[in-house]
Amino acid sequence: MGLHFRRRPKLGFGIVVSVLLSVGLMLADHRYDALARVHLFASHYVLEPVQFAIDWPFRATRWARMGMQSEHQLLLENARLRAHELLLQAKVHERSSLVSENQELRDLLQSSNRLDATVKAAQILFVSLDPGLNQLVVDMGKQEGVFVGQPVLDAYGVLGQVVTVGYRVSRVLLLTDHQSGVPVESVRTNFRTLAKGSGVANKLQLMYVPPTADVKVGDLFVTSGLALRYPKGYPVARVVSVNRKPGAPYMTISMQPLAKLYQAQQVLMVWSLHADLAHDVSEVIKQPVGEVSHA
Amino acid sequence: MHRRQSISLPLFISFLLAFVVTILPMPEVLRWWQPAWVLCVLIYWTLVSPDSISLPLAWCLGVLLDVFLGTLLGLHALIFSLSIFLLKRSRHGWHRQPTWLRSLAVVGVLMGSYLFQYVLTLFIGGSHQGVSYTLSFVLTAFCWPLVYLLLNLHKR
Structure with a gap:
């Protein structure tokens, strides 16, 4: 019995300490994200190492199957890939001519709105x-010039943005996180929203779309570049379903992101030319309406 | 003293297995269904031999799990130590209690810990996937007998 009395206060003390800790x-x-290094x-x-070890049998079977694949099959695949490469080459040529044409047109219009940005x-x-x-x-941080709010892409579209930056690593918030929002516009109708x-x-949600707006299943939405955070014109997502509820102020529209959020090994960090403008813009927005119109 | 030594090896192996299963690479959909293996094992040992699990041990296991899962550091530590505290505080000889009472305690503690985790993530601004948490909770409750049977093997 005496033992129990000695244990009780110890347990209570223990729980207080562990809760506080x-x-x-x-x-x-x-707050400080200093512990990102511990995670890392x-x-x-x-x-x-554990995941690698667990994955080992799967990799081994894949490797074995590949070894057993017949030469004929490989030849076939090779031919298919060659054809595909040719197609892509043609597309690249087509694109480069379009880019130069676009450049000329923009020069004619004396527009400063260009797509180019540095990418690593x-x-x-x-x-x-x-x-x-x-x-x-990801394995880039302050050392490489990564900054908070920097857009991150993969080969297929926008992946997300940087939320915290360490010296050599940084954390990227994916598009699908409920805290993330991207200003987008429809390729078909130029309808702008978030x-x-x-x-x-x-799964993404298209916000603030009135029931009268022209949005269809299959519509492609790209970054509008309006927040000056994401470069303009990168593909974001495709509309999967459109739901109109009678009486509701907005439609419920869900989209599927184009970036391969869960398969990517490498990502592209973008240094947009407009990033330095973002600060000025936010200053202007803070001013009262009257002053801006005078300026 | 001798009894404690005989139990430390199964204890270690069971926690190792629970961690390995937790961090197994698996498709995104299944991840929502992942039962809370480590918590299950922790509760099991607390019920079967309360002396083998101390609060600091539960806390450390929680921190370890946070590090592996990438959740907020201290989240699982808090949940684990609170669960173990409640279990230990409510009754001294869990291993001498009838089975139905123990199962009731297990479900109660699991439910409490899931609710607590849900509320905490709401505060921190994590996910708002209430339904998915329920999925995992239900599966954990169903997996409990499995864990119990598996872990009872060490007694032979």
């Missing part, structure tokens, strides 16, 4: 395993 850790992680370290030295490829180091968190960690993440994998 946990809350402290959570605050530190939430763990993923590099523990998570990756970064490696994905860590993907959050918690299904509620749509985040990545694509918001839904928190569910591979």
Whole structure:
């Protein structure tokens, strides 16, 4: 009996200490992101080897199957790929002529709105395993000039934006996170609106679309470049379903992002030419309406 | 003293397995269905031999899980230590209680921890996927007998 009395206060003390410690850790992680390195370290030295080891039998069977594939099949595939490459080559030529033509037209219009931006490829180091968190960690940070709010793309479309920057790594918030929003416009109708993440994998929500707007299933939406954060004209998502509810002020429209959010190995970090303008614009927006119109 | 030594190896192996299963690479859809393996194992050992699980151990396991999952550091630590505290505080000899009472305790603790996690993520601004949390909770509750049977093997 005496033992029980000695244990009780110890347990109570223990729980107070562990609650305090946990809350402290959570605050530190939430506020300062200094613990991103701990996550990184763990993923590099523990998570990756374990996943690699578990993946081993699958890789081995894939490799074995590839070895057994007949020569005939390989030849066929080779021919198919050659044809495909030819097609792509043709498309590249077509595109380059279009680009130069576009350039000339823009010069004629004396427009400064150009698509060019500097791009660097970064490696994905860590993907959050918690299904509620749509985040990545990539191997570029302050050292390479990465900044908060920087757009991140893959070969197929917009992937997300940088939310925190470390010295050598940074965290990318994916499009599908419920905290993410991208200003987009329809390619078909130039209708401008906002694509918001839904928190569910591979699903975006198109916001503030009145029932009278012309949006169809299959419509392609690209970045409008209006927030000066994403470069203009990169593909974002395609409309999957359109729901009109009678009486509701807006339609419910869901889209599927074009970027391969969960298959990408490498991503493209974009240094847009307009990034430095964003600050000025936000200053102008803060001013009262009268002053802007005078200026 | 001797009993404690005999239990430490199964304890270690079961936690190792729970962690490995948790971080297995798997398709996005299945991830929502992933039961809380580590919590299951933790509850099991707390019920079967309360002396083998201490609060600091539960806390450390929670931090480890946070590091692996990429969740906010301390989230699972808080949940784990609170669950174990509640289990230990409510009754001293869980291993001497009838099975129905123990199952009730398990479901209660699981439900509490899921609710708590949901509320915490709401505050922090994590996901708002209430339904998906329920999926995982239901599956965890169903997987519990499996965990129980598997872990009982060590007694032989």
